[in-house]
Amino acid sequence: MALIEIKNVSKTYTDEGAATTALKNVSFAVESGDFLAVMGPSGSGKSTLLHILGFLDKHSEGAYFFQGKNVSLYNDMELAKIRNQEVGFIFQTFNLLARTSVLENVKLPLLYSEVPEGDWDSLAREAVEAVGLSHRLNREPSQLSGGERQRVAIARALINKPKIIFADEPTGNLDSKSGQTVMDIIQKLNDAGHTVILITHETYTALNAKRIIRLQDGIIASDEKVTNRRQAFEKFVK
């Protein structure tokens, strides 16, 4: 059973009467442990796809099976629970809470989980350590570099030990060196067993993945294995 399977998924937005189709009959499956990059120019529908796969948006037609179960059968509460426990998000703009310490930012998903409060601190420290930021625990986001901020966001995505990590242009706001560091960490997470779905428009970022799907105008243009995969540095092995 594939971890994720979508069949003929379409998404149509209606804005002021005009209908725009962002995805047309997209079908593919992602196995557990895979590292998939979704590429495409802006407007190709890759963000829409990520939002649907990440339970942030609903598809208009077709079917989405998560761990074999049709996602349309979940209600809002159940979807929130899945987002909390099965999924971690990494955003292009980090989305950290301002004036909130690294430790508190990383703890945030636990607030909505059933993890007892007594365990929050140790779990958060563990996650921060996994991204190599233990020396920044009490800093606030404004005191961190872009790369460090994204690593905090990764620690936050990790804390609930999700099955899948969704990364939406994680290097888009970073210089190439910080971007590489972030991608190294994401590769390591994949090696540790997290399934990763990465959205990017940069080929060299996509080459961190094991498989690349290219979208063009809402349909899959190509779906191929990566042969010349970029090797991560051993910096953050854990």
Next chain:
Amino acid sequence: MLLTYHFKNALTGLKTNKTRSFLTILGIVIGITAIILVMSLGAGAQNFILSQVQGLGTKTIAVIPGRQPKGPSDAAQIFSDSLKEKDLVELKKKSNVPNLAKVMPVVFGGETSLYENNTYRLTVFGGTELISSIFDLAPAEGQFFTEDEVKSRANVAVIGSKVKEELFGAGEAVGQKIRIKNLNLRVIGVLPKKGQVSFFNFDEIVILPYTTAQEYIFGIKYFHRLIVEADGEKNIDTVAEDVRLTLRNAHGVSDPDKDDFFVQTQADLAARLGAITTALTLFLVAMASISLFVGGVGIMNIMLVAVTERTREIGLRKSIGATNNDILTQFLIEATALTVLGGIIGVLLGAGLSLFIGQMLQRFAAVPWPWSFPWLGALLGIAVAASIGLIFGIYPARHASQKSPMEALRYE
């Protein structure tokens, strides 16, 4: 757990946006301050009035000429000359009012007094020798006039401590003559410092036989009041009823609705004045509530702004597993934390101001003003503030909770 977390968060938010938070809760602060102030002063006024009324003693009854006004439009005090000497005679008859212990006619009015080059505006109070026992007065110097001096319209006066100070300064008063309306009065006594007792300030008063005051100062043949004292507190209602019947009989009135006088016990007076202060307090509280409503709208407005500003935060929280209820709770707690903080500040300000005003009244107006922390008002104020947070916070909070996570995340 979630509640304390959100509460701490809300307080952090308040601290980071100090100016905005302060301006936001200002309406609530003002409203609660006003309510606490009004309630506290109202309670103080009530205590004051009760203490004043009780200063006259609970055994006394006042008979007032004229018809008791039945409503605001009722022309009051028509038969204002209805109480006369013959009524006094009737009331003194044991067969008419068996439980009557004392009865004293009273006339009073404002006049100017003169001694050498000093003038002083005071209250002329005409009574009988019974005044010292009814009002529990004993002269600090000299003595009161006697029954005989009342009968003979003697030109004698007992003056209040302030009157002595104003007219004689440090000099001797007893034995001197003061002048009121072409009448020379020999000062035979000076009252001790007494202050306000039942609407008369005995420091600014001159007491003389009512006969003298009627004849030479006011030029009238009737009384402004009859003060009746019962022989015991338990007989007060019997005495009041006997007084009514006696006077009705003497005045030839058969229909109680056409009475040309009314009888007021101290309990009646206390209840009446209490009702007035309560009504006034309620009215002012209602006015202050308008400020609370305006404050609530301010809270709603600023919470809507906050929700819009924090759209991405809402999106993020939803993407990591917050349910609609979690977001709703978060924003409701923030709104309530704001208003409760405003409520606490308002309670403290209101209590402090009422204490201050009470102290001022005590110091500069010599009004005894018992003050106590308005616990009931404080509880009420904070409860009202919290409900304002909940009521006016619910709309922005719902608005926040229903944002689609995807759209919220993409909001710029």
